[in-house]
Amino acid sequence: MNWNKRGEAGDTLITETVIFIILNLIFFSALFYFVYSAGNSALVYEQVYAKGIATAIDSAKPETVIIFGLERIEKIIKSEKLNLDKVFSIDDKKHIILVTLGKGGGYSYKFFSDYKIAKSLENNKLKITISKNE
Secondary structure (H helix, E strand, O other), X not given: OOOEOOEOOOHHHXXXXXXXXXXXXXXXXXXHHHHHHHHHOHHHHHHHHHHHXXXXXXXXXXXXXXXXXXXXXXXXXXXXXXXXXXXXXXXXXXXXXXXXXXXXXXXXXXXXXXXXXXXXEEOOEEEEEEEOOO
């Protein structure tokens, strides 16, 4: 009988197969977790709102009022216990809008408009007022 240093000749094949299966399970479970969390979490809504607001600001003329409903993200805001003032941040000097719906840094998006931009939150709606720079 032919003996390997580790034991019988078939032991290494079984060990390699078990390790391969375990690593594949770990990889695919991480992959499914990421896909599930990306689909159900705030990542998508951060991008949608940031791009939508930036597009609306860029296409608006002075003395325009833009209103965004927050019904889609209301559940996320309540579950994360977020302050509405910190969810939307608009910096009209740097031309950046930042939407933060989680513990991370949020999603920022640039806009090109040089107008003065003011935001307010009223009745679960985001109100953006665009006016000329003085």
